Amino acid sequence: MKAAVIVFPASNCDRDVAVALAASMGRDPLMVWHRDADFPAVDLIVLPGGFSYGDYLRAGAMAARSPVMAEVIRRARRGVPVLGICNGFQILTEAGLLPGALMRNAGLAFVCRDVHIRVETTDSVFTRRYAKGAILRIPVAHHDGNYFADRATLEALEGDGRIAFRYVEPDGRVTAAANPNGAARNIAGIFNTTRTVLGLMPHPERLADPLLGGTDGRAMFDGLVEALA
Amino acid sequence: MKARVHVTLKKGVLDPQGQAIAHALGTLGFAGVGDVRQGKYIEIELAETDRATARARVEKMCAQLLANPVIEDYAIEIAE
Numbered sequence: 001m002k003a004a005v006i007v008f009p010a011s012n013c014d015r016d017v018a019v020a021l022a023a024s025m026g027r028d029p030l031m032v033w034h035r036d037a038d039f040p041a042v043d044l045i046v047l048p049g050g051f052s053y054g055d056y057l058r059a060g061a062m063a064a065r066s067p068v069m070a071e072v073i074r075r076a077r078r079g080v081p082v083l084g085i086c087n088g089f090q091i092l093t094e095a096g097l098l099p100g101a102l103m104r105n106a107g108l109a110f111v112c113r114d115v116h117i118r119v120e121t122t123d124s125v126f127t128r129r130y131a132k133g134a135i136l137r138i139p140v141a142h143h144d145g146n147y148f149a150d151r152a153t154l155e156a157l158e159g160d161g162r163i164a165f166r167y168v169e170p171d172g173r174v175t176a177a178a179n180p181n182g183a184a185r186n187i188a189g190i191f192n193t194t195r196t197v198l199g200l201m202p203h204p205e206r207l208a209d210p211l212l213g214g215t216d217g218r219a220m221f222d223g224l225v226e227a228l229a
Numbered sequence: 230m231k232a233r234v235h236v237t238l239k240k241g242v243l244d245p246q247g248q249a250i251a252h253a254l255g256t257l258g259f260a261g262v263g264d265v266r267q268g269k270y271i272e273i274e275l276a277e278t279d280r281a282t283a284r285a286r287v288e289k290m291c292a293q294l295l296a297n298p299v300i301e302d303y304a305i306e307i308a309e
Contacts, residue, residue, distance in 0.1 A: 057269075058297055065294060094297065101299040106245050148242065148300060182245070 001229040003029035003044040006072065008063045008087075013049030013205060017085065020205035021046070024221035037067040043228040044081050045072055047088030049141070049203055059102060059144040060090030069095055081125050081228065082197045083220075086142055089189070089199030098192055098199045099157070100149030105142070106182025112141040115180050117165040117188045117202055118172055124195040127164060129223030135172050136165075136216040138202035140180055145201040147183035147190075157190055164189035164198055230275050232287045233306040236296045237268035271295060280307050 003021050007014045014031065021029045029046070032039045053062035063069065069091070076082045076097050084092040092098040105111055114137050119130040130136070149157070157163050165188040169178045179186045181201070189200030204217025238244050244266050251265040273290070277283040287305050296303040 057294070061294065061297070093299075099299075101297055103242075103300060104245060106243070108245055108249055150299075182243075 001025050001044065001225050002027075002040075002042040003046060003224075004032045004039055004042040005029050005046045005048055006032050006034065006068055007048070008034045008050065008052035008066065010052050010054055011048050011050035011087070013085065013087075013203065016203075017046055017048045017205040020208040020217065020221050023209065024218070024225045032068060034063065034066045034068050037071055039068070039071070042080070044083065044224055045075065047072070047082065047084040047091050049086030049088060052087055052091065055144070058090075058094065060087060060092075060094040063087070063091045064094035064096075073097060076192075076197055079194065079196055081224070083126060083224075084197070084199040085203055085205065086140075086145075086201055089201055090144060092197060092199040097197050098190055099153045100147055100184075100190070102144050102201070103146040103148050104144055105146050105180070110141075110143045111145070111180045112139070113180070114139050114207075115188075115202060116168050116170050116178065118168045118174075120163045120166060121161050123161070124164065124191060124198065125224055125227040126198045126220055127223065128227060129219035133172065135168060135170065136202075137170075137207065137214055138204055138216055139206045140202050142181070142201055145181040145183065147181075147187045147201075149184060154184055157187075158185070160193065162191040162193070162195065163187055164191055165200055165202070230277065230280070230283055231308045232273040232275055232283060233308060234271040234273065234287065234291060234295055235268055235304045235306075236271065236291075236301050237303070238266060239300055239302050242300050283307050 119134045166186040207214035208217040247265040291303045
């Protein structure tokens with residue numbers, strides 16, 4: 001399997017996700033700079049976490065209009081899987097590849113801690129190695145993770161089974177207390193209509209190695225390799 | 230000419246920053262403060278000299294970049 005990690009000015013999780021991908025793939029991913037309007041064919045594109053372009057205007061707004069994103073959008077529409085983590089999720093909504101928007105956290109504070117998320121569906125290349133309903137412990141680190149969409153969009157996401165992950169208590173209950181940012185319906189991650197694009201606020205790459213204190217994120221990368229190799 | 234663009238959150242979109250500002254104003258003793266909404270103000274210098282053309286161009290800029298139509302509205306003012 002070949003993967004590309006897109007690197008924007010002020011991406012800061014690009015190397016973390018490259019390490020996680022390399023561990024699962026057995027080879028290094030391609031690192032693609034934001035100015036590169038073209039890059040070699042790959043089986044997976046990753047938009048990493050960080051604060052691309054300093055979060056100017058809106059988180060992800062500038063990155064979504066960068067030269068490389070026109071090509072990412074073209075490939076996503078052709079069905080190439082795209083994974084957006086944290087700032088990557090924000091970029092995907094700004095680019096129109098995922099519906100809704102990520103707004104300032106309801107509590108206004110930057111939230112940086114482990115949260116629990118529940119796997120809502122295993123029917124995707126990203127979640128196939130998890131058990132349905134599995135509870136994962138994964139870190140979040142963001143200021144703008146408050147997922148917003150109008151009622152019709154939320155109903156469509158629910159109805160189509162396109163909610164990938166929800167913030168939950170360690171026992172799996174969906175509560176307001178388990179929601180770190182005020183996201184609508186405790187949404188932590190969503191798919192596009194073909195489930196080939198996933199955006200999520202938590203950072204699976206940060207708990208994908210025992211040395212980091214947990215491996216709950218590892219199955220996402222292993223699953224991708226299994227599906228796309 | 231110059232364009233002035235105000236970007237505001239749509240009605241019904243929760244604005245926690247506006248709420249925090251309203252709360253702080255209350256703490257400072259400003260009575261009678263109702264809903265507070267925070268937005269953005271953007272000034273753009275344009276080479277264009279025709280007002281209608283300038284407005285149409287700024288409309289496009291708003292739709293493509295300056296505002297996020299999912300959560301924001303915008304208002305454009307064209308000044309000399």
